[in-house]
Amino acid sequence: MNRDAFFRLTDRLVSGLRGPEVLFARLGTEDSGFVRLSRNRVRQAGNVHHAALGLTLIDGRRQVDGDCDLCGDFDSDTASAGRLLERLREHLAHVPDDPYLTFSETPSESERVLGADLPADAEAIACLTGLAEGLDLVGIWAGGDLGEGLASSLGHRHWHQSSSFNLDWSCYLDRDKAVKGSYSGFDWRPEALAERLDRQRPLLEIMRRPERRIAPGGYRAYLAPAAVQELMDMLAWGGFGLKDHRTRQTPLLALAEQQQRLHPSLSIVEEHARGLASGFTPEGFVKPRAVPLIEAGHFGRCLVDARSAGEYGETVNASAEYPESLAMAPGDLDPDRIAERLGTGLYIGNLWYCNWSDRNACRITGMTRFGSFWVENGEPVAPVAVMRFDDSLYRLLGDRLEGLTSERELILSAETYDGRSTDSYLLPGALVGEIALAL
Amino acid sequence: MNELHRIANKLRAVALGVDYWTVRVVEQVHESLAVRDDVAEPAALGSSMGAMVTVVEGAGIGYGASSDLTPAGMQRAFSQARAAAALHARLGLFDARLQPRSRFRATYRASVAEGWETLPTEAKLELLFDACARLDIDPRIVERAAWLEHRRVQQVLITSDGGDVAQHWEYVHCGLAATAHADGQTQTRRGGGADSAGQGGLERIAAAGFVEHAERVAAEAVALVEAPECPCGRRDLILLPSQMTLQIHESIGHPLELDRILGDERNYAGTSFVTPDMFGSYRYGSDLLNVTFDPAVPGELASAVADDDGTPAEPVHLIRNGLLERPLGGLLSQRRAGLPGTANARACGWDRPPIDRMANINLEPGEGTLADLIARVERGVLMDTNRSWSIDDSRNKFQFGCELGRLIEDGELRGLVRNPGYRGISAAFWRNLDGVAGPEALEVRGVRNCGKGEPGQSVYVGHASPPCLFRDVEVLGGGL
Numbered sequence: 001m002n003r004d005a006f007f008r009l010t011d012r013l014v015s016g017l018r019g020p021e022v023l024f025a026r027l028g029t030e031d032s033g034f035v036r037l038s039r040n041r042v043r044q045a046g047n048v049h050h051a052a053l054g055l056t057l058i059d060g061r062r063q064v065d066g067d068c069d070l071c072g073d074f075d076s077d078t079a080s081a082g083r084l085l086e087r088l089r090e091h092l093a094h095v096p097d098d099p100y101l102t103f104s105e106t107p108s109e110s111e112r113v114l115g116a117d118l119p120a121d122a123e124a125i126a127c128l129t130g131l132a133e134g135l136d137l138v139g140i141w142a143g144g145d146l147g148e149g150l151a152s153s154l155g156h157r158h159w160h161q162s163s164s165f166n167l168d169w170s171c172y173l174d175r176d177k178a179v180k181g182s183y184s185g186f187d188w189r190p191e192a193l194a195e196r197l198d199r200q201r202p203l204l205e206i207m208r209r210p211e212r213r214i215a216p217g218g219y220r221a222y223l224a225p226a227a228v229q230e231l232m233d234m235l236a237w238g239g240f241g242l243k244d245h246r247t248r249q250t251p252l253l254a255l256a257e258q259q260q261r262l263h264p265s266l267s268i269v270e271e272h273a274r275g276l277a278s279g280f281t282p283e284g285f286v287k288p289r290a291v292p293l294i295e296a297g298h299f300g301r302c303l304v305d306a307r308s309a310g311e312y313g314e315t316v317n318a319s320a321e322y323p324e325s326l327a328m329a330p331g332d333l334d335p336d337r338i339a340e341r342l343g344t345g346l347y348i349g350n351l352w353y354c355n356w357s358d359r360n361a362c363r364i365t366g367m368t369r370f371g372s373f374w375v376e377n378g379e380p381v382a383p384v385a386v387m388r389f390d391d392s393l394y395r396l397l398g399d400r401l402e403g404l405t406s407e408r409e410l411i412l413s414a415e416t417y418d419g420r421s422t423d424s425y426l427l428p429g430a431l432v433g434e435i436a437l438a439l
Numbered sequence: 440m441n442e443l444h445r446i447a448n449k450l451r452a453v454a455l456g457v458d459y460w461t462v463r464v465v466e467q468v469h470e471s472l473a474v475r476d477d478v479a480e481p482a483a484l485g486s487s488m489g490a491m492v493t494v495v496e497g498a499g500i501g502y503g504a505s506s507d508l509t510p511a512g513m514q515r516a517f518s519q520a521r522a523a524a525a526l527h528a529r530l531g532l533f534d535a536r537l538q539p540r541s542r543f544r545a546t547y548r549a550s551v552a553e554g555w556e557t558l559p560t561e562a563k564l565e566l567l568f569d570a571c572a573r574l575d576i577d578p579r580i581v582e583r584a585a586w587l588e589h590r591r592v593q594q595v596l597i598t599s600d601g602g603d604v605a606q607h608w609e610y611v612h613c614g615l616a617a618t619a620h621a622d623g624q625t626q627t628r629r630g631g632g633a634d635s636a637g638q639g640g641l642e643r644i645a646a647a648g649f650v651e652h653a654e655r656v657a658a659e660a661v662a663l664v665e666a667p668e669c670p671c672g673r674r675d676l677i678l679l680p681s682q683m684t685l686q687i688h689e690s691i692g693h694p695l696e697l698d699r700i701l702g703d704e705r706n707y708a709g710t711s712f713v714t715p716d717m718f719g720s721y722r723y724g725s726d727l728l729n730v731t732f733d734p735a736v737p738g739e740l741a742s743a744v745a746d747d748d749g750t751p752a753e754p755v756h757l758i759r760n761g762l763l764e765r766p767l768g769g770l771l772s773q774r775r776a777g778l779p780g781t782a783n784a785r786a787c788g789w790d791r792p793p794i795d796r797m798a799n800i801n802l803e804p805g806e807g808t809l810a811d812l813i814a815r816v817e818r819g820v821l822m823d824t825n826r827s828w829s830i831d832d833s834r835n836k837f838q839f840g841c842e843l844g845r846l847i848e849d850g851e852l853r854g855l856v857r858n859p860g861y862r863g864i865s866a867a868f869w870r871n872l873d874g875v876a877g878p879e880a881l882e883v884r885g886v887r888n889c890g891k892g893e894p895g896q897s898v899y900v901g902h903a904s905p906p907c908l909f910r911d912v913e914v915l916g917g918g919l
Contacts (some may be wrong), residue, residue, distance in 0.1 A: 035523075038703045041532040045523035046502030048894075049515070050489065055479075067485035069506040076509070087484065094560035095482050103804045122526045129530055139706040140893035165501050168893075170706045176833055178705065245584040248620040249627070259623070307481075352709075352806060355829040356919030358858050361626055365838045367831045386831050388838060388862065392919050416894035439836050439862050439913075 001029060001051050001077065003149060003159045008393070010151035013055075013085055013163055014076050022153050023085070024103065024420075026054035027070075029147035030419045033121035034210025037169070040129050040137040047144075050419065053081055056171065056284070057088040061097035063089045070203055087133025102310035106282030107155030112279065116163035116186035118143050127190050128167065131197050135204075139169025143422055148278045160278035162186075162422070167193070169416035170370055171200050177211070177383055180350055180370035181204045184412040203371060212374040212382040218434040220345030222338050223396075224371070225409035225427040230351035231327055231393065232268075232425060234364050237356075240270075240293050241321025242302040244314055248258075251359040251393075256299040260362075260394045262399040267329040268294040270303060270318065276412065276422040281306060285316040293323070297398075326428035338405065340378040341431055347373045347380060359388050365390040365438070388439040396432050404428040440605050442466075443595040444589050448507050450492060453514045454599065459495040459540050461598045463747060464488070464508075466846035470555070473586040474567040477575075482560070489789035494520040494728040500529030500535035504790045520703045540768035541602035541749025542573050547884070549609040550737060551640035555589040558641055563587055566650065570631065573653035574617045577661045582618040585631070585653075587611070587644070594747075602749045610899075612636050612739075612887070613649045619660040626663035626857060628750035628842055630656035630865075634681055634824060635884045637738045637898070660842060662855050664857055668916035669844045669859035675819030676861055676912040677812055677874075682841050683904035685825040688697075688886055690865035691723075691730055694834035695757055697768025697776055698795040708891045710831030712866060713763070715776060724869030729803040730758040732767065732781045736891040740885035741798035741899035745782060748793055752782040757800070761870075787896035794892050799901035800884075806874030809847065812874045812908045822859050830865075838862035858917025874908030 001009070010025045014415040017023055029051045029118075037042040051070040054061055054096070068084045119127070122139055143165035150158040159235040166184040177202045223231070244250040254260040272279060273289035280286055283306040292300035303318040318324075333341060349371025350383050357365040368387050373380040413423035443464045452463040465500040473480040489506040490513065501523025503516035527535060574583035588609050596604045615634030619626050632647025678686060694711040698704055713721070715848045734743050734752035745751050750770050757765055768776065769784030772795050786791035827840030844859030845852050885901040904916070 022650050032853065032894075035526070035894050036703070038532050038701075038705070041586070042527045042530045043703050044500075044502075044792055044794075045526050046504065046515075046792060047519040047766060049503075049505040049507060049512075050790055051506055054485075063481050065481050065485075067483075067487075069489060071509050073507075073509055084485070091484060091560065093484060093877065095564070096479050098481060099478060122522070122529075125526060125530060138702065139544065142894065168706065172702075172705060176710065176831075189682055207865045228500040248625050248900055249582070249618055253625070254623065353829045355827045355838075356841070357827060357838065357860060357915075360858075361917060361919045363917065363919065365827075365829050367829070367836065369832055386833075386836065388829075388831070388836050390915075394919065396872040417897055422892075439838070439864075 001027060001072055003306040005074055006149045006215050007151055007157060007340050009078055009081060013081055014153040016082065017153055017251060020059060022058040022150045024056040024156060024282065027147065028052045032142055032144040032420055033124050035141040037140065038138045040132050040135055042125060055067060055084055057085065057092055058101065058103065059092055061101055062092050062095055063098055064091045064095060065107065070294050082184040100216045100307050100310035102283060102306040103152060104156065108284065108286050109157045110279055110286065113157045114162035114186065117188055118163055119167055119188045124165070124188065124297065129192065131194050136172040137169050138172060139167065142166045146420060146422065149310060150280050152283060152284055156279035156284040158280040162276060166412055166414050173204060173207050176386055177207045178370050179207065185234045205379050205384045206373060211385050213385045214387065216437050216439060218436055221410050221432050221435045222342045222347050223430045223432065224349050225411065227348045228368065228427045228430055229411055230354050231364065232427065234354050240303045240323060242308040242312055242314060243321060245302050251356065251362040252299060257384060262294060262297040263402060264297045265331050266294055266297050266397055266401065269327050270323045271325045271327045274327065275424050277324040281319040286310045288317050291317050324423050325398055328428055330406050330408050330428045333405045333431060335400045335407045335429065338429065339375050339380060342375050343378060344376050346384060347375050361392050362394050363390065363392040387437045389435050390438040391436040396435060400433040402431045402433055404430055408409060440595060443593060446490060447511055447595050447597040449513045450517065453517050457494050458494045458681060459599050460687060461493045461646045462493045463789065464595060465592065467590065467592050467788065470588045471586065471588040472563055472567060473584060474571040475584045476582060477568065477571055479564060486767055489518060489897055491786065491789050491792065492516040494524045495535050495538050495793065496524045497528050498534045498536065499524035499526065499531060500538050501527055502792045514637060516722040532550040533775055537774040539748050539750060540600045541598045542600045542887060543745055543749045543751050544603045545625040545744045547606040547744035549607060551609050553641035555640060570615055570650045570653050571651065574615060574657040576654060576657045577619070579619045579621045579661050579664060580617055581620045582658055584616045587613045592839050594767065596747065596749050598749055598756045604723045604745045604749050606614045606743055608638060609640060610638055611638065611640055611643045613644050613647055615653055615656050617657040617660040619664045619890045622671045624664045626660050628656050628660035629664065629824065635882065636740055636887050637883060637885065638740060638742060663843060663857045666855040666857040668918055669820060669856040669914060671915045673911050674914050675816045676909045676914060677816065677821040677847065677906060679821065679906050680825045680884060680904045681824040682822050683802065683907055684837060684884045684886060684902040685828055687800055687902050687904060688797065688900065689828060689830045689839055690834060690868065692767070692797040692800045694865065695767045696795045697766040697780055698765060701772060701776055704891065709834065712833045712835045715778060717763055718765060718778060722870065723758050723759050724761045725872045726761050727872050727875045728758055728869055729756065731756050731801050731803060732783070733799050733801050734782065736799055736801065736883060736901065736903065739778060739799045739883050739903060740899040741901045743798065746784045746786040746793065747786045750784065755781060760762050767797060769793065785898055787898045791894060791896045794896065796891065796898055797889065797900040801903040804878040804881045804905045806877040809876055809880055809906045812876055812906055813847055813852060814850040815874060815908065816847045817849060819853065820856065820859060821845045821847055827860065835865050838863065856916065859914065861912050862916045863912055868909065871910045871912065872907060873910045876905035
């Protein structure tokens with residue numbers, strides 16, 4: 001379903017509203033090609049076409065949410081949406097007033113279309129497997145169109161559409177010896193892919209060397225941007241949401257209450273205007289261009305969704321209370337001299353399967369994974385056996401943070417659980433004086 | 440099911456000229472209600488319906504999935520599946536003629552004693568308000584929540600070889616959570632069914648002790664903020680079924696998945712420390728360790744009559760008396776690996792193809808009671824209800840955290856400890872299994888967020904276990 005059909009469908013639903021009823025309609029569409037690869041060959045290939053409609057029916061202070069799938073035939077979809085609306089109306093009679101009901105009462109409009117030059121799935125895969133001949137490449141190609149619309153009986157009309165690709169892979173030598181790569185964006189350029197694969201080959205040569213096993217303890221370390229992303233994903237889990245702060249469940253409670261502070265060079269911003277996510281919330285609010293989350297090591301502002309705004313009397317600044325377009329300010333470390341600055345210690349390419357070991361202490365445990373090396377006197381000398389860390393961000397990004405790289409990496413999320421993600425990150429690498437390895 | 444069959448049969452008119460095809464039509468309906476701090480959260484209801492078309496043509500296999508169930512939509516899904524099969528035929532990892540072809544015809548229907556619709560919305564909300572109010576026992580409680588959810592999944596799988604499997608799953612989930620805070624320490628305790636999901640209807644609410652457990656859940660949250668940290672060091676460890684679920688899931692279930700062993704998941708979910716040569720000879724754990732794949736346990740989350748390739752589901756042992764017998768792999772993986780397996784090619788919905796998943800993976804009971812296990816511990820910790828999970832990509836080095844711990848000294852339970860956790864290595868941990876309680880202590884539980892696959896898939900997985908005793912484990916607490 002395209003923009004015009006969605007707005008026409010909403011108009012049809014609005015024409016059937018009764019009395020003071022208010023309706024918000026949301027559309028999500030996806031046309032994706034997915035090709036899994038293993039050993040540089042196709043493991044599983046296919047396509048997904050999905051269109052889903054979400055409705056919120058409001059009457060006075062009461063509201064009910066609902067959703068259904070759409071087929072693309074306007075008359076059939078109008079009938080499906082009408083049946084859903086009728087169910088919501090029946091349900092609405094049985095729910096109590098909602099004191100936190102919050103929606104935009106000021107109509108607004110926007111349209112953002114991010115075009116792309118995408119190859120056919122088969123063309124992209126033939127290119128990749130050709131360039132990666134001789135490598136044990138495993139990963140996924142995901143590409144195609146995503147659409148998101150919002151319309152209301154109050155006059156809101158928003159449309160956000162993008163076409164993109166995301167190639168996420170790793171090249172293996174044996175068991176857990178691998179390096180990770182990705183190539184994502186809007187304009188497919190085989191030479192850019194070739195360049196990324198070529199960068200992995202010397203790292204794979206280091207991976208061939210005998211593995212270095214290190215004992216639990218504290219180690220000097222460099223966390224590449226992809227490893228920093230894992231730490232940011234943990235902070236996204238309750239670190240910045242207003243409700244988490246007001247109910248004192250945030251892992252950053254001690255920071256917010258100024259009992260702890262992070263390194264003065266650390267600033268984190270939710271950059272709504274930069275990201276791939278839409279610029280509007282499901283309740284019709286327009287997101288601000290940016291929200292400062294951490295400023296020079298101090299807590300900045302919370303992310304506030306519509307419900308928390310109603311409950312706590314704040315202004316809406318996000319669709320949901322976790323970052324979708326997080327950026328960390330760069331530092332002054334030369335990325336080309338990181339190994340030299342590290343001296344002797346761990347170069348951690350990626351972290352994996354992080355979780356809280358104690359939220360009160362902002363303490364995280366997780367594993368090293370792809371592309372992690374032992375560095376001696378400024379030279380990568382051997383791959384390291386995977387190690388478990390258990391450490392607090394108050395240390396890693398606090399008194400033990402020695403610096404951030406001057407260049408940042410734009411990472412487009414490869415997550416696909418609920419359709420292709422539009423989350424993105426703009427992150428530097430981080431040099432830390434010590435990381436605690438536990439197992 | 441008639442409507443689903445009608446949609447599935449549309450494919451017969453367009454699926455021409457290929458060697459084998461299947462169409463899996465899935466309809467899901469859901470509804471959720473919740474009350475938080477005595478305020479009803481927005482009610483949500485809805486549905487999803489779509490079809491997954493799979494085509495085998497020559498050496499290739501491909502899929503096309505769509506929410507467009509019109510004849511034109513089905514035609515497009517078929518064409519896309521055929522194009523993907525052509526790509527696989529040209530650059531595939533294996534010859535698609537290994538794909539199983541199903542002629543199986545069967546039906547499955549979850550047992551539901553009290554249907555979701557038999558209780559009006561007002562009555563459900565009243566129940567939630569009551570439970571939420573009962574959590575309000577102390578000013579240190581900073582957030583209270585009670586929730587109730589319903590999900591019904593109907594699926595029809597039709598194959599070009601005459602297979603026809605119709606399955607109807609139904610779930611009612613309920614739960615409570617209380618969060619307490621004092622002096623910089625925040626602790627959350629859950630209960631009332633929050634971590635004991637299963638198939639069934641509203642009868643599950645009473646079985647979970649939804650309302651009755653509220654005061655205990657809140658009292659434990661308050662007690663935990665006042666409790667000392669769990670000590671660090673090597674001790675014996677008793678895990679209740681609420682944590683055994685996770686322990687089985689992460690360090691037996693995932694490492695035995697055959698697609699991980701084959702390398703398919705190395706870019707995301709990971710590989711496995713288990714290798715093909717280990718089956719039939721590897722000592723996975725002590726003699727007390729018996730683990731089954733059992734799709735026939737009534738009410739368990741993943742009970743079914745067949746997997747999503749149409750392979751009949753039968754109970755089998757994975758580990759018997761500590762020895763590793765077989766992996767978790769559907770017929771395609773079995774043929775690729777030359778190993779036996781299970782009927783576990785599962786998809787999370789109509790928009791994802793089947794891959795090797797856990798279904799019901801259960802640790803079979805031994806004998807005795809929880810009290811008998813505690814009596815055998817001189818210095819240890821008992822841990823209850825998972826809250827944190829982390830394990831390496833080959834499923835070996837793990838660290839898990841629980842909501843609540845209790846010290847054990849000289850065979851008796853002592854005081855509460857907060858932030859309890861433990862870490863270990865799967866290959867060694869299960870060999871330290873020194874006690875498995877009997878059938879009376881067995882609890883049937885599961886997880887509803889098992890994530891895996893590219894593109895990502897989150898599925899329901901069942902786990903049943905009694906409490907278990909492990910010797911000489913590294914336990915830990917919280918703090919900086």
